Amino acid sequence: MTFGDFQAVKDTSFDLPKGKFLTILGPSGSGKTTLLRLIAGFEKPTVGEIFINGQPVNAVPPYKRAIGMVFQKLALFPHMTAAENVAFPLKMRRHDARNIGKQVERYLELVKLGGYGTRRIHELSGGQQQRVAIARALVFEPDLLLLDEPLAALDVKLREEMQLEFRRIQKELGVTTINVTHDQREALVVSDEIIIMNDGAIQQKAQPVRAYRAPENPFVAHFIGVTNFIEAVAVSANGSTVTLTCKGRELVGVLAAGSAGLAQAARCTCAIRAEQVRIAPSQDRLGKLETQVRGQVNDAIFEGERIVYEIKVAELGDVLMKVFDHDPVGHLQFGPGDIVHLGWNAKDLHVFAK
Amino acid sequence: MSGSRSKSVVIWAFVLAAIAMLSAPTIVVLGASFTAGNMIEFPPQGFSLKWYSAILSATDLRDAFFRSVYVAALNTIIAIPIGTLAGIALAKYKVRLENTIQVYLLLPFTIPLIGSGIGLMLVFGNAGALGQLWPVAIACCVINLPFMIWAVTASASNLSNDLELAAANCGAPPVQTFLYITLPAVLPGVITGSLLMFILGLNEFLVSLLLVDARSVTLPVQIYNSIRSIITPDLAAISVVFIVCAGVAVTLLDRLVGLDIFLKSK
Ligand SMILES: Nc1ncnc2c1ncn2[C@@H]1O[C@H](COP(=O)(O)OP(=O)(O)O)[C@@H](O)[C@H]1O
Ligand SMILES: [Mg+2]
Numbered sequence: 001m002t003f004g005d006f007q008a009v010k011d012t013s014f015d016l017p018k019g020k021f022l023t024i025l026g027p028s029g030s031g032k033t034t035l036l037r038l039i040a041g042f043e044k045p046t047v048g049e050i051f052i053n054g055q056p057v058n059a060v061p062p063y064k065r066a067i068g069m070v071f072q073k074l075a076l077f078p079h080m081t082a083a084e085n086v087a088f089p090l091k092m093r094r095h096d097a098r099n100i101g102k103q104v105e106r107y108l109e110l111v112k113l114g115g116y117g118t119r120r121i122h123e124l125s126g127g128q129q130q131r132v133a134i135a136r137a138l139v140f141e142p143d144l145l146l147l148d149e150p151l152a153a154l155d156v157k158l159r160e161e162m163q164l165e166f167r168r169i170q171k172e173l174g175v176t177t178i179n180v181t182h183d184q185r186e187a188l189v190v191s192d193e194i195i196i197m198n199d200g201a202i203q204q205k206a207q208p209v210r211a212y213r214a215p216e217n218p219f220v221a222h223f224i225g226v227t228n229f230i231e232a233v234a235v236s237a238n239g240s241t242v243t244l245t246c247k248g249r250e251l252v253g254v255l256a257a258g259s260a261g262l263a264q265a266a267r268c269t270c271a272i273r274a275e276q277v278r279i280a281p282s283q284d285r286l287g288k289l290e291t292q293v294r295g296q297v298n299d300a301i302f303e304g305e306r307i308v309y310e311i312k313v314a315e316l317g318d319v320l321m322k323v324f325d326h327d328p329v330g331h332l333q334f335g336p337g338d339i340v341h342l343g344w345n346a347k348d349l350h351v352f353a354k
Numbered sequence: 355m356s357g358s359r360s361k362s363v364v365i366w367a368f369v370l371a372a373i374a375m376l377s378a379p380t381i382v383v384l385g386a387s388f389t390a391g392n393m394i395e396f397p398p399q400g401f402s403l404k405w406y407s408a409i410l411s412a413t414d415l416r417d418a419f420f421r422s423v424y425v426a427a428l429n430t431i432i433a434i435p436i437g438t439l440a441g442i443a444l445a446k447y448k449v450r451l452e453n454t455i456q457v458y459l460l461l462p463f464t465i466p467l468i469g470s471g472i473g474l475m476l477v478f479g480n481a482g483a484l485g486q487l488w489p490v491a492i493a494c495c496v497i498n499l500p501f502m503i504w505a506v507t508a509s510a511s512n513l514s515n516d517l518e519l520a521a522a523n524c525g526a527p528p529v530q531t532f533l534y535i536t537l538p539a540v541l542p543g544v545i546t547g548s549l550l551m552f553i554l555g556l557n558e559f560l561v562s563l564l565l566v567d568a569r570s571v572t573l574p575v576q577i578y579n580s581i582r583s584i585i586t587p588d589l590a591a592i593s594v595v596f597i598v599c600a601g602v603a604v605t606l607l608d609r610l611v612g613l614d615i616f617l618k619s620k
Contacts, residue, residue, distance in 0.1 A: 042519050062522040063531075075520035079538045088534070092525035136524065 002046045008034040010200040013048075016178065016193075021170050023179045025187040026197035027223070032180040033072065035197075036146050039178065041065050053143055063092070068137030068175075069146040073153075074129055076121045082132045083108065083117030089140045107135040110169060127158050134166075138173065145170070147179040151186065159183075163190050184224045188212060196220045204258070216258030218352050221271040226308075228277070228321045230270040234262045234351075242351045244268060247317045251291060253349030262353050269352045274322040276348040279309060279334070280341050289343030295321065297338045307333065311340060380597060387590035394585050405591040415592045418576035421487060423599075425562070425572055426555030428491035433502045433551045436495075438544050441506025442536065446513070459500040470497055471561040478565060485567040493565055494555040501554065502547035509543030510536075542610075549607045553600050 002008070009031040016022050024032050037043045039050060041062035049056050057065060068089075076085050086104045095103070108114055111131035121129060130150060137145055147166070151159045167190045170177050181187055187194050188208045196203040196211065196219070203223075204216045215221035218229065232244035232251055240255045242262060253270050255262060262268065280286050295311035298320060307325045312318055323342060334340055382396045390400030409415050444455065461470075474496070478489040517539065521531040537544075559574035566575055573596060577589055 040519075040523055042522070061527075062519070063525050063527050067523065069520070069523045071516050071520055073514065073516055075514065075516035077517065077520070077535060079541075088521075088526075089524035092521075092530060140525070 008200055009038065012197075012200070012202055014195060014202065014205055016176060018176050019174045020192045021167070021177045021179065021190060022193045022195065023181060023187040023191035024195045024197055025181055025184060025223070028182055030197045031200035032182075032197060033148055034200075036069070036148050036178065036180055039144070040067055040069050040146055066140070066143045067146060068140070068142035068144070070130075070133045070137050070148065070150040072148045072150065074133045074150065076129060076133055076136070078121050080121070081117060082113065082119050082121065082124065082128075085121065085132055086117075086135045086139050089136060093140050095140070103139060104135075107139045108132075110138075110172070111135045111165075126154055127162065130154070130162055131165075134169065138169070138175065141173075141175075143176065145175045145177040147177065149181050151181070152183070159186070160189075166190055188224070196223060198223070214257055215271065215350060216256055218269050218271060221350060221352075226274040226322050226324070227271050228274060228319070230272070230316055230319055232268050232270050232351075234264060234266045234268055236264070237262050241346070242268070244270065244351065246270075247315065249293070249315050251349065252346040253351040254347055256350045256352050259351070259353035262351075267354045269354060271350045271352065272344055272348055274308070275324045275326065277321065277323045277342050277344045279311070279323045279325055280343070281334075281338075283341050286341055286343035290346045291349070292341060292343040294339065294341055297334045297336050297340055299336060300334060309334060309340075311342060313342065383590050383593050383597070386587055387594045389587050389590075392586065394587050394590055405587040408588045409592050409595070412588060412592075415573070415576060415580075415588065418571050418573040419592065419595065421570065422556055422573040422596075425487055425491045425494060425558070426552045428488060429494040429498070429555040430548050430551045432492065432495045433499055434544065434548055437499055437502030437547055437551075438506050438537075438540065440499075441503045441543065441547075442510045442540060444503065445507045445510035446515075459503060461500065467497070467560045468564075471564040474561065475564045484565060485570055487570050490558075490562050490565050490570070490572065491555070493561045494558045495551070497558075497561060498551055498554045501550050505547030505550060506540055506543040509540045509546075513539045545610050546607060549603050549610075553603045556596070556600060556603075 012035065024035065026032050034043065038045055039052075041057065041060060045058065049058055051057065052065065052067075077088065080088070083104050086107055087100050090100045090103060091097075104117065105114070108117055111134050113128060113131050113135065116124065116128065119128075121132070124132065133150060151162050154162060163186050166177075166179070170190075179186075179190065188211075191208055193205065194208055194211045195205045198219050204211060204220045206214070206216075211220065212224055215224065221227045222229070230246055230251070232246040235243045235245055235250075237243070237255065242253050242255050244251045244253065251270065278286060278289060283292060286292055293313050293315050295313040297309055298312045299310040301308040301310070309323045309325065311321045311323055313321055321342065385396050385398050386394045387398075387405055388401050388403070389395060389398035390402040390404070391398070393399075440455075444452070471493075474489075474493045475484070478484050478493075481489075483489045513536065517535055518531050521535040522528075526534065557574065558572070559578070562572045562575050563578070566572060571579065573592070577592065580586075580589055
């Protein structure tokens with residue numbers, strides 16, 4: 001999709017089986033909204049074709065597509081009540097007038113707004129407005145539900161509640177759903193499948209656990225979770241196990257699925273999650289972890305359920321590594337300046353060819 | 355403490371002075387209309403409603419009043435569709451000649467009314483339409499339409515683009531989207547603009563003066579003509595009726611949409 005000479009969405013191709021919940025995850029400006037607008041029919045693709053239920057839809061105007069959408073800013077009709085908002089798609093789609101009332105009531109109940117039908121939109125709280133928007137998008141039983149970051153404006157507690165709510169409703173109705181978000185937690189919690197996007201291009205498509213555990217490129221590793229990056233040079237490879245060196249220090253890791261084959265002396269980026277690095281005051285407390293390095297605490301950030309340490313590791317070229325300590329209860333705490341030992345398993349170090 | 359008190363005394367003094375100056379003409383006319391004497395004067399001599407009963411039987415004033423109402427109504431009816439569509443288009447779409455249109459919107463403040471009045475007089479004169487009321491209504495409409503367009507544009511530019519997309523997503527074709535979503539959203543602007551057009555049409559003097567003849571004088575022109583012969587208190591009485599009409603329109607405006615949209619820009 002091109003605006004002027006700017007490519008907002010590049011070569012993008014994916015398919016989505018019926019009834020699945022897909023999340024498109026990406027930073028803001030990565031083209032997520034543009035992609036949804038293409039699917040909804042608000043924009044025409046400059047090149048390419050979109051199929052819904054196997055039918056090409058490029059020539060179908062938005063009002064003839066059976067797609068429900070929850071907008072980023074909800075876009076509820078301010079001059080109508082909640083029930084009138086939900087009834088609008090049924091009226092426009094010429095449903096039998098006698099059944100509209102019942103159908104509206106059913107969907108308001110589905111989103112737990114039974115009895116709120118006569119309220120005006122501005123008389124509802126943020127969370128309730130969300131629910132009206134969901135009911136309006138679903139009431140005509142669309143083939144496809146599109147969600148454009150509708151939760152972004154809510155506070156954390158409400159957002160987490162609504163994420164589960166989306167999940168519940170989607171399971172209950174079995175409606176095929178494409179959700180867009182920049183919130184990695186949301187993507188992991190609600191989805192059957194995740195597409196990670198950056199700069200208008202798909203970076204990876206995978207199930208949540210796989211996207212988290214087996215990122216295919218540094219962008220995905222960086223965008224989901226808290227990840228440490230180490231620059232290294234490949235020495236040898238044995239199957240997917242790679243031996244590398246960084247500043248003369250040997251490292252062993254696993255070649256990421258996206259990077260096929262490594263030339264000798266190829267420059268690589270290695271990634272390891274913050275929670276997969278163990279921290280200990282002395283080497284003997286690290287047990288059998290395959291890679292062990294020494295570092296100095298730069299900073300210790302208390303986040304409640306965990307402490308995030310920032311550790312400067314001289315032997316890996318003064319790289320700053322983030323490490324979580326998951327068990328703060330009665331555990332040793334380190335302060336800036338303390339010398340500590342870090343350890344991790346080779347299978348957790350993802351190696352990406354450059 | 356005393357500093358802020360003296361400040362508020364000064365402010366109040368200004369406010370009272372301003373209110374006095376703004377309302378003085380109305381009060382004078384109002385007082386003069388209740389005089390029991392035969393001369394327009396203030397303070398009035400005694401109190402009576404005789405000049406009000408006099409205008410009831412003064413057919414020329416009464417007819418002129420109804421002509422003015424007719425002109426105001428017709429000019430509003432013409433302005434509503436044109437102004438609404440133009441306002442929405444200006445606010446929402448990239449219109450060709452947009453700059454030219456912006457200049458047109460400033461015309462009421464830049465072109466002297468006497469100039470446009472003479473122009474319209476020539477046009478309608480050539481068409482042989484002088485002496486009828488509809489050219490006056492059209493003239494009022496042409497001159498005051500920018501006010502209508504402004505009012506609509508102000509509410510249309512608050513209208514989020516997503517709202518119309520949401521309607522399309524709900525299955526509404528463009529015409530339905532316009533009727534059910536766009537129009538209700540700009541309705542406050544349309545009401546504001548219409549009442550404004552009505553008041554301006556009711557009060558229009560200079561252009562009417564040029565376009566009317568003896569058969570079709572509107573009230574402001576009628577009053578003006580009368581003043582040039584003898585000034586009797588019935589003129590004050592009809593002026594009061596006139597002011598009340600405008601007052602009713604303003605009250606309606608306030609009730610329906612709130613006057614504060616005039617007081618703050620957009
Ligand atoms: N109508 C448009 N005209 C020009 N550029 C646009 C338009 N819509 C979006 N873009 C650009 O396309 C890119 C992707 O935008 P968007 O799809 O809104 O991203 P996201 O929803 O992921 O934040 C942005 O850089 C944005 O500036
Ligand atoms: Mg967006």
